[in-house]
Amino acid sequence: MPVRGAALVAFVGLVAFWEFAVARGYVSPIFLPAPSSVLLALGELWNAGTLWRHVSESLVRLAGGWTVGTGCGLAAGFAIGVWSLGRAVGVPFVSALFPIPKISLLPLLILWLGIGEASKIATIALGVFFPTAIATYAAIDAVPRNLIRMAQSFDLPAADVLRKVVLPGALPGILAGFRISTSIALILLVSAEMIGAQYGIGAFILQAGNLMLTDQLLAGVLLISILGLALGTALTRIERRLLRWR
Template sequence: MSETTMTNADIREAEQNAAPIARPVPFRGGGFVYKPVRIAGPLVFIVLIAIWEFGSDTGWISPLVLPAPSEAWTAFMNLVHSGLLWKHLGASLQRLVIGWTAGTALGIVAGLAIGLFSVARSGLQPLVSALFPVPKIALLPLFIIWFGIDEGSKVATILFGTFFPTVISTYSGVDNVDRTLIRMGQSFGLSWTSIVRKIVIPGAMPAILSGFRISISIAIVLLVAAEMIGAEYGVGAYILMAGSLMATDQLIAGVAILSVLGLIIAWLIGLAEKYFLRWRT
């Protein structure tokens, strides 16, 4: 009896040893999901500024060529205490918001028309291709003749500069929408308006928002250039005045203001991407 028991135990042990060991399989379907490392960005800025400050203190960097960050910070605080910061920044933001919003809105409308209608594509796409490479700042003297030296010419320059990249990104996004989804919507009897609203525009939204990032960068460049040509207040006018006086600390402070403005706008566009593109996650 004991031999039979031992034999059965041996058989069970042999079966367990022969059975494959079950191991957990790691999840491989992440789809290259972006995982933000929040400390990386600020750390890069801190290291660069620290190296810059150290180079200025030790004499490696001449203060005439590039002032220390502490000097630029002092110039910025003087600008704040004098109240001129809000005048310069307020004037620039007003021009930027009006010009970029108008140019983007018109660009989306024109881009959707080119992407959805054959007549619009045949008529407008060659025009966009012909005018897009033209340097927009070169047209500022013409805009001054048309709209005057005041706000109209500056807003028109920004509008004209942001219109074309928005058009191109919009109709490129429409062209890249999966046609299988559109055919599926047609097969289920969706109307043309529903297909555009529920399939085409959401599908083109990643390209449109990417175009926003490009157009806002172009808008800031054109804003500064337009303010340098003729403006009493504005960040561009402040940078031009600092450069004329060889006040490099004020010049760096003005450039830093533009950098912070770009970071804030990029953050806002990132929030828009999370909201409008949440269907991708």
């Protein structure tokens, strides 16, 4: 399996080259600290106890915003997907509001909800809502009509058609939508924390930047990447489990 290891070798090679370049003084460690200093900074943060504080506040916002946005997005997506009045009302709404960069609404949300957690969670929820709603109704639209007709020909009640045919048929599309919505949630999390938060990975990255502590700054970026990677891996696991039939 020489090809399978290739990515790892390239990655390790790049990091080693980076380390080497800083150690030899080709680049200034103030602008680009060595990978080892980034890890060291991460260790210091861990020891100081501030790391967990930043991470846990971010996780609460992310989980809260994503859950609210996904719940509402699924509900709206289903209403549009299975109900013609829901579609008539919902599609123009969703299409009109989807293109608004949700971070631009944060100042308004701060005015409405205050500078605390609610405005950040609402921003993330809004950002997650639209792609989830769109992915859900598109996935429902893609469920083969012949399967629904088959279920009806065997006299399945509407609720059963929904639960046994439409929902499982739409699941792959809905899960693909989750992948998009988690990455959007991460972007909005960091942005919202940069605009108005004391704690949180985004706030931490901004503060480190202001103090030119580039090793800490990159440690924050590393944390966000790890978070994104972990979420992606979790989604892959869930997909494998739920979509075994594919």
